[in-house]
Amino acid sequence: MGVTIKDIAKLAGVSVSTVSRAMNDTFDVGADTRKRIMQLVEEQGYRPNNMARGLVTQKLYTIGLIVPDISNPFFSEIAVGVEKRARALGYSVIFCNSDNDPEIERESIAMLRGKMVDGLIASLSRESFAELANIEAAGFPLVQLDRSIESTKTASVLVDNQTSGYIATKHLLELGHRRLIHFSGNHATQSAHDRKKGFEKAVREYGLSDNEFAIFEGNFTVESGIRLFGQLLKIDNRPTAIFAASDLQAVGAIAAAFDAGVAIPEEISIIGHDDVPIASLVRPRLTTMAQPKYKLGEIAVNLLVRRLIDGSAQPPENHVLQTELVVRQSTTVPRTY
Amino acid sequence: MGVTIKDIAKLAGVSVSTVSRAMNDTFDVGADTRKRIMQLVEEQGYRPNNMARGLVTQKLYTIGLIVPDISNPFFSEIAVGVEKRARALGYSVIFCNSDNDPEIERESIAMLRGKMVDGLIASLSRESFAELANIEAAGFPLVQLDRSIESTKTASVLVDNQTSGYIATKHLLELGHRRLIHFSGNHATQSAHDRKKGFEKAVREYGLSDNEFAIFEGNFTVESGIRLFGQLLKIDNRPTAIFAASDLQAVGAIAAAFDAGVAIPEEISIIGHDDVPIASLVRPRLTTMAQPKYKLGEIAVNLLVRRLIDGSAQPPENHVLQTELVVRQSTTVPRTY
DNA sequence: CGAATTTTCGGAAACGTTTCCGAAGAAAAC
DNA sequence: GTTTTCTTCGGAAACGTTTCCGAAAATTCG
Numbered sequence: 001m002g003v004t005i006k007d008i009a010k011l012a013g014v015s016v017s018t019v020s021r022a023m024n025d026t027f028d029v030g031a032d033t034r035k036r037i038m039q040l041v042e043e044q045g046y047r048p049n050n051m052a053r054g055l056v057t058q059k060l061y062t063i064g065l066i067v068p069d070i071s072n073p074f075f076s077e078i079a080v081g082v083e084k085r086a087r088a089l090g091y092s093v094i095f096c097n098s099d100n101d102p103e104i105e106r107e108s109i110a111m112l113r114g115k116m117v118d119g120l121i122a123s124l125s126r127e128s129f130a131e132l133a134n135i136e137a138a139g140f141p142l143v144q145l146d147r148s149i150e151s152t153k154t155a156s157v158l159v160d161n162q163t164s165g166y167i168a169t170k171h172l173l174e175l176g177h178r179r180l181i182h183f184s185g186n187h188a189t190q191s192a193h194d195r196k197k198g199f200e201k202a203v204r205e206y207g208l209s210d211n212e213f214a215i216f217e218g219n220f221t222v223e224s225g226i227r228l229f230g231q232l233l234k235i236d237n238r239p240t241a242i243f244a245a246s247d248l249q250a251v252g253a254i255a256a257a258f259d260a261g262v263a264i265p266e267e268i269s270i271i272g273h274d275d276v277p278i279a280s281l282v283r284p285r286l287t288t289m290a291q292p293k294y295k296l297g298e299i300a301v302n303l304l305v306r307r308l309i310d311g312s313a314q315p316p317e318n319h320v321l322q323t324e325l326v327v328r329q330s331t332t333v334p335r336t337y
Numbered sequence: 338m339g340v341t342i343k344d345i346a347k348l349a350g351v352s353v354s355t356v357s358r359a360m361n362d363t364f365d366v367g368a369d370t371r372k373r374i375m376q377l378v379e380e381q382g383y384r385p386n387n388m389a390r391g392l393v394t395q396k397l398y399t400i401g402l403i404v405p406d407i408s409n410p411f412f413s414e415i416a417v418g419v420e421k422r423a424r425a426l427g428y429s430v431i432f433c434n435s436d437n438d439p440e441i442e443r444e445s446i447a448m449l450r451g452k453m454v455d456g457l458i459a460s461l462s463r464e465s466f467a468e469l470a471n472i473e474a475a476g477f478p479l480v481q482l483d484r485s486i487e488s489t490k491t492a493s494v495l496v497d498n499q500t501s502g503y504i505a506t507k508h509l510l511e512l513g514h515r516r517l518i519h520f521s522g523n524h525a526t527q528s529a530h531d532r533k534k535g536f537e538k539a540v541r542e543y544g545l546s547d548n549e550f551a552i553f554e555g556n557f558t559v560e561s562g563i564r565l566f567g568q569l570l571k572i573d574n575r576p577t578a579i580f581a582a583s584d585l586q587a588v589g590a591i592a593a594a595f596d597a598g599v600a601i602p603e604e605i606s607i608i609g610h611d612d613v614p615i616a617s618l619v620r621p622r623l624t625t626m627a628q629p630k631y632k633l634g635e636i637a638v639n640l641l642v643r644r645l646i647d648g649s650a651q652p653p654e655n656h657v658l659q660t661e662l663v664v665r666q667s668t669t670v671p672r673t674y
Numbered sequence: 675c676g677a678a679t680t681t682t683c684g685g686a687a688a689c690g691t692t693t694c695c696g697a698a699g700a701a702a703a704c
Numbered sequence: 705g706t707t708t709t710c711t712t713c714g715g716a717a718a719c720g721t722t723t724c725c726g727a728a729a730a731t732t733c734g
Contacts, residue, residue, distance in 0.1 A: 004690060005690065015715075016690090016691085016692095016715095017692080020692060020693085029713075030712055047447060049451065049690050050451050050691095051391050051689090052689070055388050056690090056691055056719045069417065070416055070417055071410065071417045076407055076410075077408050083407070092431050093432065094432075095430065096420065110384065111429060115429065222618065255620065258620050277559070281589070341719095352685075353720090353721085354683075354685080364681090367681080367682055370682080390720075392689045392690065392721070393688065393721055394721085394722065
């Protein structure tokens with residue numbers, strides 16, 4: 001359709017290869033011819049066809065990004081981190097929503113590979129381990145995002161969810177709470193699993209007995225928070241504090257509390273996880289564990305392009321970032337009766 | 338790297354073209370040879386290289402998506418709409434954040450075209466009209482998203498922002514409010530412009546005098562809502578109702594109101610725009626104009642692939658969707674003193 | 675059974691690049 | 705002035721497909 005390298009070559013009266021070299025190499029072409037060529041390029045608005053180029057160089061300067069749901073504020077912030085950093089390095093990104101569905105994940109991976117993306121950044125469900133083994137075996141560059149897998153063969157960037165859960169819970173315990181509940185996240189994810197582990201560890205460490213804490217299984221959504229809070233209202237010996245696996249969940253719980261007329265944090269303290277934008281908007285402002293979301297995305301692409309450039313010379317790095325407790329208004333000391 | 342069509346051809350003892358036909362056409366190849374080939378394909382895990390294919394067919398089955406900020410819940414919902422619909426139709430999508438920066442927009446468009454995406458869905462700033470003319474002239478398939486441009490040569494899907502602003506304002510007026518303020522959106526966007534128009538129209542229609550309404554210029558962010566509300570507190574003859582150009586802005590205003598101790602909606606009614614998820618989470622629940630976000634994305638890709646298939650046989654369609662007033666808790670009748 | 679038609683397939687060009695190799699000419703060395 | 709070395713360039717192969725064209729084989733028809 002557009003203007004091609006042949007057109008430029010013809011116009012400049014040189015061969016195709018000379019034009020190519022003029023555009024890529026810095027040597028091996030005369031100064032005046034280069035100038036002439038570049039001028040033509042400018043005039044004609046020539047842009048090399050990356051597909052043709054990719055065919056021979058095996059590099060498309062495109063990376064794939066697979067996340068469960070890009071409308072989830074947690075992932076959308078990661079996505080902008082990925083996109084911005086990628087663009088700065090000359091890459092562009094194809095994204096796919098997986099809905100945490102292993103079937104869609106598999107499909108997306110296959111599609112992306114067929115499209116010859118240079119590498120993949122993915123936040124996969126635990127069911128997709130087999131698929132990951134394939135990717136590894138084929139030597140396809142991959143960095144795991146947010147969700148760790150056991151294999152040490154693949155690069156990853158993730159947060160230390162276990163100590164994050166531990167610190168969140170400890171915050172509650174140190175305030176004096178002794179009846180705790182954890183709203184868990186999607187059990188298919190490693191991070192939900194780890195946060196729960198952290199909760200349990202803290203609770204054990206403080207010597208709480210089995211009837212002093214409980215775990216409500218849920219997922220990361222607002223609806224889950226609403227539902228779980230409703231459930232909580234029905235039990236006797238109501239807890240004085242909640243550790244929600246996500247801010248969305250926590251915000252849902254706060255809304256439900258408001259509607260049920262239970263005062264936050266006076267009657268029940270709530271701590272969330274992630275520090276998404278809503279967290280500081282909701283009243284009371286949500287105490288939460290802040291994830292370095294933007295940074296997660298950034299580091300992921302750093303790791304990936306390093307791998308793309310070095311090949312597999314270096315062993316894969318596994319970055320684990322720490323979260324940060326940000327205390328706002330939704331947690332306080334328990335009421336003394 | 339992987340297994341190529343030649344390998345399959347060799348294994349099957351047929352020519353390359355036969356393998357190609359076996360995979361694409363439904364005729365022109367014997368039933369038994371086809372079966373043999375397909376079996377090999379399965380065994381060897383062969384997937385055609387889309388880049389090579391795209392080179393000859395000029396179709397990559399990839400579309401570009403340019404939005405100002407994918408972490409904005411409005412756009413992220415649109416994004417899942419386009420991604421899901423695109424995937425259903427066999428396309429994948431490359432996305433770019435433009436930050437409403439014409440420079441980045443230009444860059445992204447050039448990059449996307451070099452990558453030979455089949456078409457483009459974009460939500461561009463008004464400054465990029467010149468660029469659009471180029472795209473049109475080059476016959477590059479484009480559908481304008483959410484933001485209209487004057488040209489009728491390009492397909493578009495957008496909401497009727499003017500009547501949306503009109504209806505929102507009318508809602509306030511019908512409740513009895515007579516001192517109104519509009520928090521405007523990013524002036525670089527057409528939609529902000531149109532909503533403001535709608536506000537003005539309604540306000541004139543109800544015969545408000547110049548000192549009974551005002552417009553505070555801002556943008557679509559939470560911070561803008563907070564800042565503008567602070568500004569509002571300083572004026573005498575405080576308005577009794579606000580029409581905010583976006584929910585984010587409205588939510589910011591509600592938070593600021595909460596902090597300043599002004600009761601919503603008793604002292605000031607607020608209506609937002611978009612109906613993003615936060616709107617129903619915040620207390621009081623936000624009255625707002627619901628945009629069919631997911632649908633916007635869906636229709637955009639429908640329009641685009643229709644164009645991709647038909648070529649420019651059909652004239653470009655311009656879909657304009659209507660918003661819907663959803664009344665929640667943040668608006669009520671004005672207090673009578 | 676021969677001719678006409680249909681089915682099934684292979685060869686080759688093409689898509690737009692990059693890159694290897696070698697050649698021609700200019701500059702440097704002797 | 706001849707040989708050697710650089711510099712600058714062109715030719716051609718290659719990347720992995722699709723698709724056009726034509727040929728061989730198989731089928732149908734009279």
